[in-house]
Amino acid sequence: MTSPPDSDHGKRRLLFRLGSEVHAIDAGRVLEVLPVPHITRVPHGPPALAGIVNLRGQPLPVMSVERLLSHNPEPRKTSGGKIIVCDYSGIIGLLVDDVLQLSQTGGDAIKVLDLDETLQSAFKLEKRAGVARGQEASQSAAGPVSADLSTFLSFRVSGQLYGLPLESVREVAHLGGEIAAVPNADEAVLGMMSMRDVVLPVVSLAGLLGLQLASPEGAGSRIIVIEYDKALVGLVVSELDMIRRLPPSAIDTVPAVLQRGRGTAEIHAIGRIDNGAVLISILSPERLFGHATVSQVIERKPGASTMAAASESGAPLxxxxxxxxxxxxxxxxxxxxxxxxxxxxxxxxxxxxxxxxxxxxxxxxxxxxxxxxxxxxxxxxxxxxxxxxxxxxxxxxxxxxxxxxxxxxxxxxxxxxxxxxxxxxxxxxxxxxxxxxxxxxxxxxxxxxxxxxxxxxxxxxxxxxxxxxxxxxxx
Missing domain, CATH: 2.40.50.180 (CheA-289, Domain 4)
Structure with missing residues (x-):
């Protein structure tokens, strides 16, 4: 895996360190050198694969040079380090302890890494089919799920279990970032926040339902972005629960006697889980968006409804x-x-x-x-x-x-x-x-x-x- 010193006499080399040893690589193959960012682990990857990192929006495979040379699946724990980005039928990163210098070599005893030989058995050159094919495969994997079952995203508000039709949910995220207050707004309106470069109205679901308002910064708090008639609003909930599928026989209408209190008008139905052992209040996006508080906050900020439902190319998200x-x-x-x-x-x-x-x-x-x-x-x-x-x-x-x-x-x-x-x-x-x-x-x-x-x-x-x-x- 190393070349004799006189085989590339006069070539520029990039010297790097692994522990106490100094190695070199042909500088002509080096594209750039990066500090080590977060490395995403790839389960069942090759032993020498440290993982992948984000290189200006593209996944960069990173190989541990220590594992490549020693075949040691458990590398030494070191802080810092550098990634040498190399040209190897595309780009690949080499994880090393430090990068020392560029050297005009000429017969010295520094070990020169033969990149092609070293990586040949550790990383495939072929690429998969394109993203479109992967998307089709993923969507076709859903299999024959019964059309009779309704799917809901369930969550908790003030300790109670609620659900929304999954098709109306755009995304769910941890509640984070700054929320700008809206002057003279209803107490249920927490304010406006930026999400994917768009201003989104943020509303406390507890407030809409007439429940006790809690601090929105709880550790388990989530913001659920729901869509109705091309408008979007963020609902803050206490805790994300799960995704549930219920047959029509497990979904009942709300008794009329329960429709008289504040907030109950947004409850569309009652679902029975585990043969009725657990009840879930199913909310209606139409009724939520018809709530005076939500309507007013969307009208006050017209830009809040322009968060595109499609990508720049026009393809759906x-x-x-x-x-x-x-x-x-x-x-x-x-x-x-x-x-x-x-x-x-x-x-x-x-x-x-x-x-x-x-x-x-x-x-x-x-x-x-x-x-x-x-x-x-x-x-x-x-x-x-x-x-x-x-x-x-x-x-x-x-x-x-x-x-x-x-x-x-x-x-x-x-x-x-x-x-x-x-x-x-x-x-x-x-x-x-x-x-x-x-x-x-x-x-x-x-x-x-x-x-x-x-x-x-x-x-x-x-x-x-x-x-x-x-x-x-x-x-």
Whole structure:
């Protein structure tokens, strides 16, 4: 992996340090040198792959030179460091401890890194199909979800459970940033805030519903951006719950006697969850936007309704459900998500099942296997507490739940902010087909292709378990 000193006599080299050793690389291959930003880990990537970073809106694969040279999967823990951006059939980053100098070499004993030989077996040159193909694959992965089920985003306000039709939700985000107060506004109007370069009216849902107003800066507070008749408003809620799917038989109209109080007019229906053990108040976007407070704040700020529902190219935005595993955030096309549920305490264990299969649960009379994504992504086990969620997906004929640490946001992303993920030399990394770039937040998120979330072998194993488990005791 090193070239003899006299083989490139007279060439300029860039000298860099790894621990106490000094190496060099042909300076003609170097495009730039960067300080180390946040590196997004790629589960099941090649051992030498440190991850990917955001390089001016494009994903840059970063290889650890220490791992390349020593084949040590556990690098030394160092602070700082540099990334050398090189030309290698495209661009690639080399993670080193420090960059020392440019040197006009001539027969010295410094080790020269042969970039082609070193990277040939560690990184693929081929690129995936374009973003459009990835989007089509993700959307087609949703599978035959029953049209009779209605999908709701559920959340809590003042300790009570509410829901909104998912199709009316543009995105969900942590409440952050400065909110500018609106003079002489109703107490439910928190103010205006900038979101994706557009001014958005922000309203306390508790205030609209006649509940006790709480501080909007709570740790779990979210802002839900909903759309109705091309107008947008941000609703502040106490806590994001999950995505729920209910059959018509589990949705009842609101009794007339309950429609007399302040705030109850916005409640469109009552949903029954777990055979009526839990009730959810289903809100109507039409009624919310018809509320005098919301109407007035939108009229006072006409620009609030101009947050485009399409990208600059005219293509529609695509929504993604963001979830966390350990310290990383990943995304799934929301079109492929059946629902999101809390992980039940009672899970039917399956003796002899693969380690990534947590067990089987009863989901409305159907046996659904649960896949532990921490195990799938080679992450250490941890107690995720009450934030753990199971994302229910249908892949082909198989429906399975994928257990994650938490579900954090729903994001609407334009095609311009999506790019194809770099091709890595591990077949298991095919699960990531795209990268979403959130420039305003300075981060990028790997997007999971639902069709590749299970390998063919794993699909067969899990499908076999689901077939054999024909009767599951209801939880």
């Amino acid at each position: 695509e929504q993604f459900l963001l979830f966390r595993l350990a310290e990383e955030t990943y995304g799934l096309p929301i079109a492929a998500v059946d629902e999101v549920i809390r992980v039940p305490q009672d899970i039917t264990r399956m003796p002899g099942a693969p380690s990534f299969v947590s067990g089987v649960i009863n989901l409305r009379g159907k046996a659904v296997p649960l896949i532990d994504q921490r195990t799938r992504f080679d992450l250490a086990e941890t107690k995720s507490g009450g934030q753990a969620r199971a994302i229910i997906l249908t892949i082909g004929a198989l429906q399975a739940g994928f257990v994650v640490d938490s579900v954090s946001e729903v994001k609407a992303v334009s095609p311009e902010a999506l790019s194809a993920a770099p091709e890595f030399s591990s077949d298991e990394t095919e699960v990531f087909d795209r990268v979403a770039h959130f420039e305003s937040e300075g981060r990028m998120v790997l997007i999971v292709n639902p069709q590749e979330l299970l390998s063919k072998a794993e699909r067969d194993v899990v499908a076999s378990i689901a077939r054999e488990k024909t009767a599951v005791t209801p939880t």
